[in-house]
Amino acid sequence: MTEQEVRRYLRQMKEEDSERAFHDFYNLCYDRLFRISYYYVKNEDWAQEIVLDVFMRLWEQRTKLPEINNIEDYCFILTKNASLNYLEKESRHTTQPSEQLPEPPDQANSPEEVLISEELFARYVKALDRLPERCREVFIRIREEKQSYAQVADELEISVKTVDAQLQKAITRLKEILLTD
Template sequence: MTEQEVRRYLRQMKEEDSERAFHGFYDLCYDRLFRIACYYVKHEEWAQEIVLDVFMRLWEQRTRLPEVNNIEDYCFILTKNAALNYLEKENRRTTRSAGPLPETNDETESPEEILISEELFARYVKALDRLPERCREVFIRVREEKQSYLQVAEAMGISMNTVDAQLQKAVSRLKEALLDK
């Protein structure tokens, strides 16, 4: 996601009330926001619902979006908060129907650990978005979707050596981006 593209879409959404610009913005940002939602809720169906809700809010706020300084962080926070709210509602719903509360785990993470892991995840998502398209696709298929090199090679129409090279490139760039800050 490039800043110039996003800014252009946001301006068109505000000035022209352009649904086409909104669709372009959606296409540019959906995968990233979906990964963020999935990270928090761990269910693809829930994540899809959350991201659609986030985009509805973004459309409703389209006149104010161009003034947002860092739209990437703004979208990340919107998605994170929507995911956490969704989890809270789901927990309330299951608590009411499940009866007694589950026992708490003494080994829960401290607020500081949670904040650090969230910041690290946000940096990971940004670094992943900055990878070249094929490199990113190979990485996601192999590391996140747990596909084999052969499956990825066949699905993308590339050799297994290319899959390996692209994966190594992705890992190297991600490591560099995460250790850089």
């Protein structure tokens, strides 16, 4: 996603109440926001619901969006907070008997560790978005969705060797992007 493209959509949404611009903005940002939400909630249905709620909020705030300096970070934070709030709400609804509760970890992560991990994840998501579409698709299916090479090849109607080549290309580009930023 380019900053100019996003800014154009935001201006059209504000000045013209353009639903078309909002739809284009949605198409541009949905995958990234879905991945962010899924990272936190680990449930596809919940992540979809959360991202739709985030977009509803963005539409309601459309007149203020062009004034935000870094819309990418703003959307990331909105999605992260909505995901964490959703998890909190779900945990209140699903109370477990005390013998079924998981044991607390020996040592909780410090706020610094949490911040570093979130910053790294944000950089990873941005780097993924900069990959060519086919590379990104193959990488996500194999590394995040844990599909086999054969399954990806079959679904995308490409050879297993092409899947392997695309995955290697994605890994190489991700390393370059992450190490240079």
